Each structure stands twice: as C-alpha cells, then as structure tokens.
Amino acid sequence: QVQLVESGGGLVQAGGSLRLSCAASGRTFSTYDMGWFRQAPGKDREFVAAIRWSGLSTLYADPVKGRFTISRDNAKNTVYLQVTSLKLEDTAVYYCAARLGYEYIALSPAGFRSWGQGTQVTVSS
Numbered sequence: 348q349v350q351l352v353e354s355g356g357g358l359v360q361a362g363g364s365l366r367l368s369c370a371a372s373g374r375t376f377s378t379y380d381m382g383w384f385r386q387a388p389g390k391d392r393e394f395v396a397a398i399r400w401s402g403l404s405t406l407y408a409d410p411v412k413g414r415f416t417i418s419r420d421n422a423k424n425t426v427y428l429q430v431t432s433l434k435l436e437d438t439a440v441y442y443c444a445a446r447l448g449y450e451y452i453a454l455s456p457a458g459f460r461s462w463g464q465g466t467q468v469t470v471s472s
Contacts, residue, residue: 349373349461351443356466359433363470367428369443369463377401380448381419381426382459385439385468392442394456396428400448406455410436433470440465 350372359365369381382397396417397406405417416429426443444459451458 349376349379349445351445351461351463353441353443353463353466356441356468358469358471360471361433361435363433364429364431365433365468367430367441367443367466367468369426369428371424371426371445373424376424377421378448379445379461380451380454380459381417382444382446382456383417383426383428384442384444384456384459385437386442386465387436387439390439395441397454397456398426399454404454408456430468433468435470435472438468438470440467 351369353369355367380400383395384392385395386392394408398417398419402419414432419426442465443463445461446458
C-alpha cells in the first residue's frame, strides 16, 4: 500500500495561486492513478482532479476546470495540483489519493483507496 503525504496548503487571497504536492512512498508509484479530493466544512468530500498512472490522461471536476492543473513526476514519486484563480468556495482540506491503475480501464473518480492526511487551503476575500 502506498503512503501519501500532502503539503503546500495555506492562506491565500481570492484570485491567488498555490501548488499542492503529494509525496508517495514505495517503488511502484508509476503504477498508481493519482487523484485530488477536497472537503469543505459541513460538506461531503468531493472529487477535484485525477491523473492516469502514465500521466497521459487527466480528469477534472467542472468547478475547477481551467483553474486547476494536475501533474505528476514519477521519478520523484510526487503528484502536484496547481491551483489558480482561487475562489472563496475553494476553501477546504485537500486530500491526495491513489488507486492501482491496472484495475481500471479509464480514469474516473472511483476506486481511490489510499489517502493522505490532507492539507488545508483557505481562501480569504
């Protein structure tokens, strides 16, 4: 099982940017599809973005399309989420997640079973 540690969260003004990172343990990182999810206070956790194990396919939730970019560096066992044009409603704890890529034909928000501890992103007006 892969271990995940997020970093890069913080307090930022609306319209600002951050880069979230998720470092994974183990030598099989390149076999995992990676995803980012978030949970705002009082709300359910929701899907944000995902990237295929190869890095050749990405998927985004509608609210973040055009503002967030997911990427990965398999040599560094790290996945990133570049968040730009931040809005107040982006305030949440952001979680990194992993699933075994070979178990799935295509990228989707489903099946992520390994989770990090989360990193807080707070957007102020």
